[in-house]
Amino acid sequence: MMRMVENIKQGTVIDHIPSGKALDCLDLLCYNNKTRLFMAVNVPSNKMISKDILKLENVFLSEDEINKIAIIAPIATVSIIENEKIVKKFKVELPNQIKNFQKCVNPKCVTNTEHYLQPLHNVNKKRNALECAYCERTLH
Amino acid sequence: MNFRNRNFVSLHDFSKEEIEHVFKTADSIHEKKDICAGKILATLFYEPSTRTRLSFESAMHRLGGNVIGFTDIATTSVKKGETIADTGRSVECYSDIIVLRHPDDGAAKIMADYTKVPIINGGDGSHQHPTQTLLDMYTIRQELGKLKGLKIGICGDLKYGRTAHSLAEGLSLYNNEFIFASPEELKLPDYAKRKLDEKNIKYEEKRELKDTLDVDVLYMTRIQKERFHDPIEYERVKNNTILTKELGQKTNALIMHPLPRVNEIAYEIDEKQNAAYFRQMKYGVTVRMALISLLLGVVE
Numbered sequence: 443m444m445r446m447v448e449n450i451k452q453g454t455v456i457d458h459i460p461s462g463k464a465l466d467c468l469d470l471l472c473y474n475n476k477t478r479l480f481m482a483v484n485v486p487s488n489k490m491i492s493k494d495i496l497k498l499e500n501v502f503l504s505e506d507e508i509n510k511i512a513i514i515a516p517i518a519t520v521s522i523i524e525n526e527k528i529v530k531k532f533k534v535e536l537p538n539q540i541k542n543f544q545k546c547v548n549p550k551c552v553t554n555t556e557h558y559l560q561p562l563h564n565v566n567k568k569r570n571a572l573e574c575a576y577c578e579r580t581l582h
Numbered sequence: 583m584n585f586r587n588r589n590f591v592s593l594h595d596f597s598k599e600e601i602e603h604v605f606k607t608a609d610s611i612h613e614k615k616d617i618c619a620g621k622i623l624a625t626l627f628y629e630p631s632t633r634t635r636l637s638f639e640s641a642m643h644r645l646g647g648n649v650i651g652f653t654d655i656a657t658t659s660v661k662k663g664e665t666i667a668d669t670g671r672s673v674e675c676y677s678d679i680i681v682l683r684h685p686d687d688g689a690a691k692i693m694a695d696y697t698k699v700p701i702i703n704g705g706d707g708s709h710q711h712p713t714q715t716l717l718d719m720y721t722i723r724q725e726l727g728k729l730k731g732l733k734i735g736i737c738g739d740l741k742y743g744r745t746a747h748s749l750a751e752g753l754s755l756y757n758n759e760f761i762f763a764s765p766e767e768l769k770l771p772d773y774a775k776r777k778l779d780e781k782n783i784k785y786e787e788k789r790e791l792k793d794t795l796d797v798d799v800l801y802m803t804r805i806q807k808e809r810f811h812d813p814i815e816y817e818r819v820k821n822n823t824i825l826t827k828e829l830g831q832k833t834n835a836l837i838m839h840p841l842p843r844v845n846e847i848a849y850e851i852d853e854k855q856n857a858a859y860f861r862q863m864k865y866g867v868t869v870r871m872a873l874i875s876l877l878l879g880v881v882e
């Protein structure tokens with residue numbers, strides 16, 4: 443198979459991101475590492491029509507850190523690479539809470555006035571919705 | 583069941599069983615003397631709510647404890663821009679438990695997150711006022727002897743009325759039916775209906791109070807003129823949700839109101855045995871006494 447993106451010797455590979463959502467994923471991860479990063483966008487895929495891939499060199503993200511991308515990349519798979527070998531592989535899973543995703547939509551919410559607070563949303567898995575952890579307003 | 587050092591920010595901080603335990607504790611709380619002696623309750627009121635504050639302060643005094651606090655932010659460091667988190671961390675050095683009233687939605691959670699002492703939400707914007715719901719439920723329990731299998735009428739501003747939403751949420755833990763009466767412009771919002779639908783709760787919607795009289799509980803709330811976009815519309819419908827002397831004679835329901843009232847309930851109704859709104863205030867102190875004692879861990 444044609445090699446789409448440079449392989450990394452060690453780091454984190456996030457595959458099966460919906461097309462065009464790779465940058466949003468980086469945003470959500472608050473990604474600000476100065477190490478090398480490969481991004482492939484609109485790659486043909488068997489599982490999906492097309493997908494994005496992220497390869498973060500020398501960056502090792504924990505499952506907890508990475509799981510929040512499940513809200514925009516629900517079927518993403520993550521591989522942790524060490525010495526060119528996959529040492530861990532997992533599917534992202536929607537966590538109970540998501541930090542820093544988006545500001546609360548309610549203008550009267552206290553998170554919009556107390557500026558030291560990070561936006562925090564609870565995941566309502568029953569309704570598949572995000573609710574502000576402070577004012578409980580649903581994010582659409 | 584363990585309540586010690588917990589917060590009461592939202593009604594769903596407590597399970598149904600825990601809510602019932604608060605009520606059981608309330609039943610005998612007046613027999614216990616001075617159980618909060620040496621303890622200090624701080625009442626931090628960022629906006630005035632005289633009734634809620636007096637109720638909490640009365641509760642603490644009846645438990646033998648002391649009260650500190652502020653009611654006017656103009657004279658406090660809050661005015662100088664102190665954050666809720668910092669105010670909480672300062673006040674917890676002076677007190678054992680804090681009641682917070684704040685105009686912003688979700689403010690109580692911040693104070694709960696940043697302090698180690700129990701925080702009671704005394705109303706945060708349009709978010710929650712959970713002790714109001716507890717005392718409303720306790721009133722029904724005491725007056726009617728049960729909390730389930732009832733038909734509950736809720737009348738007034740159902741769009742912005744936090745009290746109405748919370749009461750419906752609390753009572754939907756039990757098998758109850760609802761009739762909501764409000765002007766079209768102030769009807770129950772979709773998200774509140776969705777919550778009831780999710781729990782398979784039966785409810786009807788009416789526009790006039792006269793169609794809501796055949797119930798076990800009639801919960802009246804205030805309608806504010808400012809809530810209407812169109813003042814003419816307000817004038818047209820304002821009398822449809824007033825419990826007049828005549829309508830009052832047609833119902834045997836337990837009549838409740840969070841108070842203060844403006845003109846929603848005619849004064850002639852006050853003398854009726856089923857007019858419970860002043861007794862409701864009394865139950866409020868009782869329930870708050872139980873809650874304070876449980877969160878302080880002086881009763882179990």
Ligand SMILES: [Zn+2]
Binds near residue numbers: 551576
């Ligand atoms: Zn919010």
